[in-house]
């Protein structure tokens with residue numbers, strides 16, 4: 001797949017405001033975007049750190065994926081997102097390698113990126129997101 005970089009690290013939080021305050025006041029980063037994604041039942045906040053972003057994820061519904069994650073595991077790192085080109089081909093490649101996919105086809109994630117998740121059972125326990133910014137790659 002040869003990802004170019006880690007696009008973002010997704011962190012599940014129970015209180016977005018409190019978490020933003022940590023990243024701004026302690027780490028000195030600036031939250032440049034807050035976005036609600038009704039489809040995934042989350043509210044997200046973004047920080048840029050070099051080429052990589054931190055994506056804070058607060059659940060808007062206890063039955064949503066982040067709500068369930070927090071119930072099971074508590075707050076913490078939820079996923080790592082790798083930036084790839086030709087995401088459809090990468091998903092086919094992963095499937096051919098025997099990797100279980102959560103998304104067989106890319107869908108729209110935060111910031112208009114095309115995203116798809118690989119199942120953590122197939123990746124040593126880490127939920128991996130592939131993402132492609134088609135604004136850049138065309």
Ligand code: ZN
Nearest residue numbers: 010055081129
């Ligand atoms: Zn993500």
